[in-house]
Amino acid sequence: MSDTLPAHRPPALSPAQRTNVINILRRAARAEIMPRYRGLTAADIDTKTGPEDLVTVADTAAEAMITRALQLAFPGALVIGEEAVAKDASLLDRIAGAPLCFIVDPVDGTWNFARGLSVFGIILAVTQYGKPAFGLIYDPVMDDWAIADDRSPAQMQHPSGKAHDLHVSGGGDLADLSGYIPLYLFKGDRRDKLAAAMARFGRVDNLRCSAHEYRMLAQGHIDFLLTESLNPWDHAAGVLICQQAGGHVQMLGGGDYDATLRKGHILAAPDKATWQRLAKVFDFLLPKDAGSAG
Numbered sequence: 001m002s003d004t005l006p007a008h009r010p011p012a013l014s015p016a017q018r019t020n021v022i023n024i025l026r027r028a029a030r031a032e033i034m035p036r037y038r039g040l041t042a043a044d045i046d047t048k049t050g051p052e053d054l055v056t057v058a059d060t061a062a063e064a065m066i067t068r069a070l071q072l073a074f075p076g077a078l079v080i081g082e083e084a085v086a087k088d089a090s091l092l093d094r095i096a097g098a099p100l101c102f103i104v105d106p107v108d109g110t111w112n113f114a115r116g117l118s119v120f121g122i123i124l125a126v127t128q129y130g131k132p133a134f135g136l137i138y139d140p141v142m143d144d145w146a147i148a149d150d151r152s153p154a155q156m157q158h159p160s161g162k163a164h165d166l167h168v169s170g171g172g173d174l175a176d177l178s179g180y181i182p183l184y185l186f187k188g189d190r191r192d193k194l195a196a197a198m199a200r201f202g203r204v205d206n207l208r209c210s211a212h213e214y215r216m217l218a219q220g221h222i223d224f225l226l227t228e229s230l231n232p233w234d235h236a237a238g239v240l241i242c243q244q245a246g247g248h249v250q251m252l253g254g255g256d257y258d259a260t261l262r263k264g265h266i267l268a269a270p271d272k273a274t275w276q277r278l279a280k281v282f283d284f285l286l287p288k289d290a291g292s293a294g
Contacts, residue, residue, distance in 0.1 A: 011149055012100065012126045012133035017073070018154050021136065022145060024069040025122050026159075029140035030292045032061040033107060033176040037141075045114050048086050052184075056244025059083055062122070070102050077102055082233045093128065095232065096260045100129045103259065105233035109209030122213030125236035130260040135237030137211045144166035148244035152220075153216055166245040169220040171274035178203040178212045179224035186228065190285060197281050217268055224278055225268040228285070230244045232259040235266060242268050248275045253286050 013021065031128050036044070042275030044057045066258040070079045078098040080091050084106045095101050102124060107113050118141045126134035131150075135246040138145040146166060148154035171177070180205050180262045186194050197205040205222075207213050216222045225242075227235075236259040239249050249257060252265035265285055269275035 011151060012128060013149070017151075018134070020073055020155075021070075021124065021145075022138070024066055024073070025124060025136065025138045025160065026140075026143070027069075028062045029064045029122060029143075030108070033058045033113075033122075033140050037113065041116060052111065055083060055086070056107065056110060056114055056116050058113065059107045059110055059238065063104060065132040066106060066124075070104075074100065074102070076100065080106070080201050080233075081106060082231070086234075090262075092232070092262075095102070095127060096130045098130075099128055102260075103127060103232050103236055105211070108183070108211040109207070109232065111208050119207050119209045120214075120220065121209065123176075123211050123233060123237050125232065125240070125259065127232075127236055127259045130258045132236045132240040132257070132259060134235055135236055135240040135243045137215055137241065139211070139215070140206045146218055146241050148241045148243070150240060154241045163282070166218045166241070167220055168218060168242065168245050168247040168270040169223045171223060171270040172276055174200050175202060177223040177274070177278075178201075179222055179226065180204070180206055180217075182206050182208075182229065186285075193284050194282075197284075200281060210234040210238055212243060214268075217247065218242045220245075220270070223270055223274065226265060226278075226282060228265045230261050230264060235259075239266065239268065241286055246270070248272045250275065252279060252282060 046055050048055055060083050063083045067079050068079055077100040078094055079102045097251055104138050105123040107120055108123045113120040122138040124136045125132055134149045136147050144158045146156055155163045157163040217225055239257045245248050248271055249268040252267045270277055
């Protein structure tokens with residue numbers, strides 16, 4: 001009879017392993033990121049795909065430190081960092097087959113960091129065969145972090161041990177909603193249509209930092225998020241944290257988010273009803289033979 005019972009799946013990380021991962025990020029921030037904050041020279045900043053896509057010595061040094069520490073702590077795991085992928089994009093192909101994969105953005109919001117703005121963070125996700133199972137978004141300036149796994153509520157935690165559960169907003173009418181849309185990522189007439197659609201909401205901004213956008217959404221300070229850039233280091237942790245804070249997150253064309261996806265649009269909202277109203281506004285982004293699901 002026990003053969004018919006579902007197999008128990010342990011958490012991706014034990015409590016002790018979670019603590020270790022948090023400490024790895026905090027140490028990297030203290031050693032490689034914060035000492036360089038507002039102290040970068042022109043020689044410390046480079047570009048990748050274009051003039052707005054920046055990388056600094058803090059990004060590369062922090063990623064190297066975090067990667068080394070994770071490989072020592074989890075010798076059988078796959079560790080993928082944003083800067084490593086910039087040099088070898090084929091690393092992304094390994095996520096789908098990895099039973100335990102760490103995906104790291106060492107300095108999310110590099111443009112802000114390089115300009116001396118405090119809106120940046122470290123993002124770490126753990127995926128199991130592409131599905132997000134653990135998410136951590138750390139703010140090096142405030143030394144606190146949003147955290148969740150796939151079986152417990154999202155929390156904001158502090159080094160003192162203080163913690164509180166996170167809850168998304170209550171949603172509402174479109175005209176009252178505020179959200180984040182990176183308009184600059186959309187091209188051609190889709191940008192024009194999206195700019196016009198943004199006028200239907202109470203307020204639409206863009207922080208140039210997925211870390212803080214997801215933190216704000218999970219805390220209920222904004223109501224929705226839409227993006228078509230699916231870099232897993234930007235979204236795998238935040239999607240899970242927002243879901244565990246009570247939010248409804250799906251691909252605009254239907255289906256759950258997965259860290260192996262390369263195309264599509266993530267739409268995050270506080271509840272399914274609000275998500276469906278938003279999806280109708282943005283359905284022009286979908287191929288003509290497709291429609292929004294939900």
